Amino acid sequence: MKTKWLLVSISVLTFVIVLFPGALSMRAQADAATRQMARDIFKQLIEINTTDSVGNTTDAAEAMAAWLRGAGFSDDDVQVLGPNPRKGNLVARIHGTNARKPVLFICHLDVVEAHREDWTMDPFQFIEKDGYFYGRGTEDIKEGDAILVTTFIRLKKEGYRPDRDLILALTADEEGGNFNGVAWLLNNHRQLIDADFVINPDAGDFEMDQGKKLTIGIEASEKLYQHYEIKAENPGGHSSLPRPDNAIYELAGGLLRLERYLFPFELNEVTREYFAREADIVGGATGADMKAILSTPPDPAAIKRLSFVPYYNSRMRTTCVATRVEAGHANNALPGMARANVNCRILPGHTPEEIQQQLVQIMADPKITVSPSTVIGAGSHPNPPSPLRPDVMDPIQHVAAAMWPGVPVVPLMDAGASDGATTRAFGMPTYGVPGVFIDINDDRSHGRDERLPVASFYEGVDFYYHLVRNLSSPQ
Numbered sequence: 001m002k003t004k005w006l007l008v009s010i011s012v013l014t015f016v017i018v019l020f021p022g023a024l025s026m027r028a029q030a031d032a033a034t035r036q037m038a039r040d041i042f043k044q045l046i047e048i049n050t051t052d053s054v055g056n057t058t059d060a061a062e063a064m065a066a067w068l069r070g071a072g073f074s075d076d077d078v079q080v081l082g083p084n085p086r087k088g089n090l091v092a093r094i095h096g097t098n099a100r101k102p103v104l105f106i107c108h109l110d111v112v113e114a115h116r117e118d119w120t121m122d123p124f125q126f127i128e129k130d131g132y133f134y135g136r137g138t139e140d141i142k143e144g145d146a147i148l149v150t151t152f153i154r155l156k157k158e159g160y161r162p163d164r165d166l167i168l169a170l171t172a173d174e175e176g177g178n179f180n181g182v183a184w185l186l187n188n189h190r191q192l193i194d195a196d197f198v199i200n201p202d203a204g205d206f207e208m209d210q211g212k213k214l215t216i217g218i219e220a221s222e223k224l225y226q227h228y229e230i231k232a233e234n235p236g237g238h239s240s241l242p243r244p245d246n247a248i249y250e251l252a253g254g255l256l257r258l259e260r261y262l263f264p265f266e267l268n269e270v271t272r273e274y275f276a277r278e279a280d281i282v283g284g285a286t287g288a289d290m291k292a293i294l295s296t297p298p299d300p301a302a303i304k305r306l307s308f309v310p311y312y313n314s315r316m317r318t319t320c321v322a323t324r325v326e327a328g329h330a331n332n333a334l335p336g337m338a339r340a341n342v343n344c345r346i347l348p349g350h351t352p353e354e355i356q357q358q359l360v361q362i363m364a365d366p367k368i369t370v371s372p373s374t375v376i377g378a379g380s381h382p383n384p385p386s387p388l389r390p391d392v393m394d395p396i397q398h399v400a401a402a403m404w405p406g407v408p409v410v411p412l413m414d415a416g417a418s419d420g421a422t423t424r425a426f427g428m429p430t431y432g433v434p435g436v437f438i439d440i441n442d443d444r445s446h447g448r449d450e451r452l453p454v455a456s457f458y459e460g461v462d463f464y465y466h467l468v469r470n471l472s473s474p475q
């Protein structure tokens with residue numbers, strides 16, 4: 001009996017290994033040589049300055065191209081290209097059987113500025129200390145570049161034959177600059193990076209709190225970012241002779257009406273799924289409220305209660321908030337002008353022009369003008385939520401469950417913007433998958449002494465290796 005069961009077990013085991021290569025070893029770590037290579041690539045990237053002011057992404061792209069060519073990629077399958085010598089992008093490809101359309105992995109090479117005097121160490125020196133890697137870009141997002149390059153090298157060396165092409169694009173100008181790499185590639189070399197869908201490590205949240213892993217947040221939607229100038233003008237005059245009308249009072253009245261205004265409650269596929277899963281995670285009265293806003297019709301009292309929590313509020317509606325004011329020119333003069341900057345985060349499906357008209361109505365004063373103070377479309381592109389496709393979400397769920405059992409996968413809509421807005425606007429569904437866990441109280445991206453836990457980095461190396469295989473293995 002026991003022998004028979006053993007035989008059955010062995011045959012089941014063989015079946016599993018044949019059908020799901022890598023399935024049983026999913027929790028195994030990369031070997032020492034792979035970890036060292038990942039670290040070396042990461043170090044090299046941190047130490048190449050890719051800021052917009054004095055750095056350039058071409059050096060970083062060329063360095064990554066050299067790693068890939070050294071691992072056996074042909075010159076045809078690794079290219080560095082860009083609009084000018086400082087803004088190079090890397091594009092690499094692993095050929096598959098073409099059973100399915102390609103998957104594109106994007107990650108930016110540029111970093112925000114970092115000044116030596118603001119930091120306690122050189123921001124462009126890679127330092128490992130007390131369980132962290134330090135340096136500009138360790139969190140945003142050169143760890144993602146290093147993990148993806150490492151993954152592509154491993155798969156190439158293994159002679160891996162995916163059922164679809166795997167494309168890697170490491171790009172310029174996500175943080176600033178005028179030549180956004182993803183947009184430039186899509187406008188000029190669409191066929192080089194055209195894909196069924198896109199994975200972007202530079203969005204989403206893998207959250208932990210003092211080492212305890214909380215959630216695996218997959219970003220599938222983004223709000224649109226737009227500034228408006230709200231302005232009142234007046235002939236002004238001497239302050240000893242106040243007129244009945246006054247630019248400061250008019251602007252203040254308009255801003256108070258904005259303060260009291262709530263944009264309509266609205267969910268999309270991604271935020272509905274977010275609240276459905278979050279309801280079970282947080283539980284209690286808040287969890288019950290989340291379930292109540294998902295019913296038809298949604299419970300207005302539950303919407304009102306959740307609206308007091310800025311994070312939840314921002315996932316349920318467009319928000320517009322005054323961020324700066326400026327008015328008057330002298331202490332003894334009536335103000336000739338009063339203006340405010342209002343920053344809006346617009347839900348997918350709504351346009352900046354539409355929100356401008358709504359602001360005019362909210363101001364409800366013909367003396368107040370509302371105009372876009374940034375070029376519409378400059379900050380981010382209007383982009384639809386990406387559908388939560390099983391062929392994307394199931395592999396993520398599968399790898400996450402094997403590596404971090406019990407940590408829930410939750411789809412997210414970001415209130416900020418990433419290059420995913422661009423790829424979505426060009427018709428490619430895009431999913432933000434960081435792969436590395438960051439402590440919720442230690443997010444230093446764009447800040448001083450930016451750092452990433454060493455353990456998170458190597459887990460990311462393992463996670464992405466299995467994820468890429470699961471997204472591209474014959475089913």
Ligand SMILES: [Zn+2]
Binds near residue numbers: 140141174202
């Ligand atoms: Zn970033």
